[in-house]
Structure formats: C-alpha cells, structure tokens
Amino acid sequence: MNKVVIATRESALALWQANRIKDLLLNADSKLKVDILGMTTEGDQKLETSLAKIGGKGLFVKELEQAMLDGRADIAVHSMKDVPVNLPKGFCISAILDREDVRDAFVSSKYQRLGDVPKGGVIGTSSLRRESQIRNRFIDLEVQPLRGNVQTRLRKLDEGQFDGIILAAAGLERLGLKDRIVQHLPVDVSIPSAGQGALGVECLEVRQDIVDLLRLLDHEQTRICVEGERSVSRSLGGACTSPIGVYARFSDNHLEMSAFVATPNGSECLRVAGRDENNKSGAIRLSRKLVNELNDMGARELLGGIE
Numbered sequence: 001m002n003k004v005v006i007a008t009r010e011s012a013l014a015l016w017q018a019n020r021i022k023d024l025l026l027n028a029d030s031k032l033k034v035d036i037l038g039m040t041t042e043g044d045q046k047l048e049t050s051l052a053k054i055g056g057k058g059l060f061v062k063e064l065e066q067a068m069l070d071g072r073a074d075i076a077v078h079s080m081k082d083v084p085v086n087l088p089k090g091f092c093i094s095a096i097l098d099r100e101d102v103r104d105a106f107v108s109s110k111y112q113r114l115g116d117v118p119k120g121g122v123i124g125t126s127s128l129r130r131e132s133q134i135r136n137r138f139i140d141l142e143v144q145p146l147r148g149n150v151q152t153r154l155r156k157l158d159e160g161q162f163d164g165i166i167l168a169a170a171g172l173e174r175l176g177l178k179d180r181i182v183q184h185l186p187v188d189v190s191i192p193s194a195g196q197g198a199l200g201v202e203c204l205e206v207r208q209d210i211v212d213l214l215r216l217l218d219h220e221q222t223r224i225c226v227e228g229e230r231s232v233s234r235s236l237g238g239a240c241t242s243p244i245g246v247y248a249r250f251s252d253n254h255l256e257m258s259a260f261v262a263t264p265n266g267s268e269c270l271r272v273a274g275r276d277e278n279n280k281s282g283a284i285r286l287s288r289k290l291v292n293e294l295n296d297m298g299a300r301e302l303l304g305g306i307e
Contacts, residue, residue, distance in 0.1 A: 001209050003033040007064040007073035010038040011149040016174050017199055018077045024097075024217055037073050039063050061202075065091060068203065074210055076202045080195025080226055081168070083202070085234040095201040095214040099222040101169040102197035102247060104130060104190040106183040107157060108164035113183050117141055121163040124156065128264050130166045132243035133190050135266030150175060166190070170197045191245030191260050191271075194229035198222050221250055221278075228283030232259050235291040242303055246290075248283065251275075255282045259290045261299040270297045 004025060008018035015038065022034045040063075064076035065088060080096060087093070106114045115138070117123065123138075124146030125131055131143045146153055146162065150171055157165050169184055201217065203210040225248035232246040246259040258273040272293045276282035291299075 001213065002031065003035070004075060004210070004213070005035045005037055005073045007037045007039060007067040007076040009060060009064070010040055013079075013150055013171050013175055014077070017079065020174075020199065021075075021077050021201060021217070025213070028216055037067060039067065065202070074203065074207065075214070078200050078202060079168075079171070080198040080200040080230075081193040083195065083200060085194065085230045087202070090205055091202055092205045092211070093200045094203045094211045095217040096219060096223045096226050097199045097201075097217055098219040099198040099225070101173060101184070102192045102249075103169045103187060104166050104185045104192065105169040105172055105181040106164055106185055107154070107167060107172075107180050108182055109158065110163055111182070114138065114164065114166075114185065117163050122161075124153065124162040124165040126153075127166070127193070128243045129193055129245050130190060132262035132264050132266045132269065133245070133260070134166070135264075136262060136269045137189060137266075139266070150177070154180065168196060187247050187258070191258055192247045194233040194244075194246050195226045196247075198226050200226075224255070224278075224280050224283050225249060227280075228255070228257060228287045231284070231287040232257070232291055235287070236261060236294065236299060237303055244303075248286075250278050254278055255286060257283075257286050257290060259294065261294055261302060263302060268302055270294055270299055270302065272297075 006018045006021060008014045018036050022036065025032055025034050060082055061078060067073040068076060111117050119140035120142060122142045122144055123134060124144055126145060126147045134141060134143055146165055153165055156162065169181060172178055172181055201214050228248045229246040233244050236244055243262040243264055248255060248257040254275045255278040256275045260269060260271045262269040272290045274286055274289055276286040
C-alpha cells in the first residue's frame, strides 16, 4: 500500500492525535503518503446536552467508522477512553500506543488542590465517573456539567464559571498545556476510565494490509492493560451512563488492577483491587476476579438502578 487516510474529529486534541499517528507511519515508511480527513461528529455538535442523555461516547466515533465503511478513510485515531467497549461488528483496534499519563488533572486559577476548594465550590466535568468520585470524597462541593473541547472548557473556567475543572492530564500535555495543571489526582482518589492515557487506531477487520502496517505501532504492555480494563467495563455493562473506573498497570513483575462502581451522586461507591501475572492470561483472570467481587458487593443492582 502507498497511501493511508486517517479519519479524525476536528478538535485541536483529535488533530494532534491524528498527526501523531501520521508522523509515526511516515517515520516507519517515508514513501508512504498519509492524509488526514477531518470530520465533525454528532457528539461535537450536541454540546448543550450531557453525553449520558444523547447516546454516550459512541457519538464521537460513528461518523469516523462510517467513513471507513464508505472507503473514504482507512483508519481512525481515538483516545481509548472514548472508544465504546463494544465495537461495531467488523471493526478492530489494530494498534494501541505506549500509554501516557493516566491521571485526571485538577485545573484552577484559584486553588492549588481539589481539597482546598471551599464548601459550595463549583467543579466542572463532563464525566459521570469523575463526578461520582468527587461527590463521594468531597461531599461539600457542587459538580456541574462541562462539555466542549479542551480550549472551550478552559475558557469557561477562566471566565469564572467554575472554581475548578477536571480534565485528562494526557490531553492537556499533548496540547502543550501541562502548565495549566495545578494537581494530578492520584489514581486512588480518581480511578481513571478504561483506556485513559492511551491512543488507539481503529480499522476494518478485513483490511489485513492495514492491520499488518499498524502492528509496528502496537505496545504490548499497554494493550494488555487496556484490554483488561475494557473487559472489566464491558462485563459490568459499562456505558456513558455508568460511573465505572478501572486502571491496570505492570508493577514488580505483576499486573495490578483496581476498579470501582458508583452511583452518580457518589452516595454508594464500591472499590476492589488485585494482582496477577503480567501477561494476557493474567489480565483476563484478574478482570474476571474483580468483576465477580464487584457483583458480589452489589454492583449489578447498583448499576441497574441508574437511569
């Protein structure tokens, strides 16, 4: 093959991610031609309504997938945290890159730590996962929805609409905005979303030429962790309306994983953790173990009561 077309959303962050994959492909084969097809998705258009009410994160990817089906694009680049845990039939994640910072970041021009925000302070986030954990640990804070691209969210903060906002640290760092972070939230305070901090490349399963090309970008340890995380979320019925977090990492020749399930208001929060062998089989066993533990604690009933 001599040409690859990358489908991407047109936000600054999405374009950065697409160009990152473009550069890696060109470094691997300087004769390859790589074009970028910018698109506006339904999720980008409906900014006044919470994702939970309009269909979830899949709204950010379905137009990109349609472009691949139509033959207008060969691949699509995503933040793995934004990829639904159940891909449409015929699609696959052909590469997951080496993971960057997995943590959530607290951004504020008033306070240096989330714990410094006084009673009644307003925190903005688009994520039910983040909202539930904030409400569980900081019961005196008010959490309000915040949507839009990174620049839009920062502008609303700077205009004084919020005392602080929570964003993914990796996204800020990719955009050269690391200096806006005043606190990286520890993963035991805010367990990340499955796949957070990792870039993934999606393509059609039948495109073996693309699968072979992208294999060189795949990072084995990150894939094991991300697939284990997505397995937990999938088994629990994870969706935009489900406050679920899960994080896996290699540590001391083992794979460690932690997970939580909560109600949106944080009144109930179930947390589990464990470790196993640092390979694909270990990730499968550990993800099943944590799911079983959470269900024994009532996760199925808790999630079933969320509208």
